[in-house]
Amino acid sequence: MDLTTVKIEPPKDCNTILGMAHFIKTAEDLYEALVNSVPNIQFGLGFCESSGPCLVRHEGNDVELRRLAAEKAFEIGCGHSFLIFIRNAYPLNVLDKIKKAPEVCTVYAATANPLEVIIAEIAQGRGIVGVVDGLKSKGIETDEDLAERRQFLRKIGYKLG
Numbered sequence: 001m002d003l004t005t006v007k008i009e010p011p012k013d014c015n016t017i018l019g020m021a022h023f024i025k026t027a028e029d030l031y032e033a034l035v036n037s038v039p040n041i042q043f044g045l046g047f048c049e050s051s052g053p054c055l056v057r058h059e060g061n062d063v064e065l066r067r068l069a070a071e072k073a074f075e076i077g078c079g080h081s082f083l084i085f086i087r088n089a090y091p092l093n094v095l096d097k098i099k100k101a102p103e104v105c106t107v108y109a110a111t112a113n114p115l116e117v118i119i120a121e122i123a124q125g126r127g128i129v130g131v132v133d134g135l136k137s138k139g140i141e142t143d144e145d146l147a148e149r150r151q152f153l154r155k156i157g158y159k160l161g
Contacts, residue, residue: 001122003129006076008083008115011068015091017084017110018117018131021103024049024057026082030104031059033097038089045084046073050125054079062087076117078126080105109133 010016021030027047034043044065047057056074060066065085073083086094091110098104109115113134120129141149153159 001120004119004121005116005132006072006119008072008117010112010114011065011085011087014065014085014087015089015110015112016115017082017086017091017095017098017107018115018128019082019098019107020080020105020128021047021082021101022080022105023103026080026101026103027057027059029101030082030084030098031061033101034084034086034094035061037094037097041089041094042087043084043089044069045082046070047082048073048077048079050079076119076126076128078117078119078128081128 008016008018027045030045030047034041042062042065044060044062044067045058046069049055049057056070058066058070058073060069065087069083069085073081076083095107095110099107108128108131111133116132118129118131119126150159154161
């Protein structure tokens with residue numbers, strides 16, 4: 001068994017969602033989940049087919065994000081994994097619908113941080129072992145940090161003033 005990593009740097013002003021599904025119609029169902037979640041969302045997705053021709057299936061409404069997601073999904077190359085880049089939305093706006101897609105088994109990460117996907121490769125193929133999301137914790141939040149966090153959430157409209 002060989003262990004490798006694949007780095008994912010979200011494009012500017014984008015978030016990344018990485019998960020596992022199980023069927024060829026995943027690409028179309030995830031497309032529908034995304035466009036029905038947030039008006040004006042821009043996205044691209046890549047889905048690694050795990051049988052038959054074993055192609056990276058791709059969909060999206062933004063040509064560049066679609067290309068990037070397909071290329072990065074191909075680099076990951078783990079059967080039935082999917083990768084989505086989104087702009088003009090946050091993962092929390094779409095995760096519920098993504099998780100409810102009948103093919104989706106799990107979501108490994110949903111973030112604007114850089115990711116490293118830890119991959120195991122054996123004779124049969126490749127699989128995702130885990131994901132490193134962002135950086136190591138540097139400390140415990142102080143009262144000042146807590147106040148800044150609460151203020152930020154209200155500033156961006158996710159909590160009442």
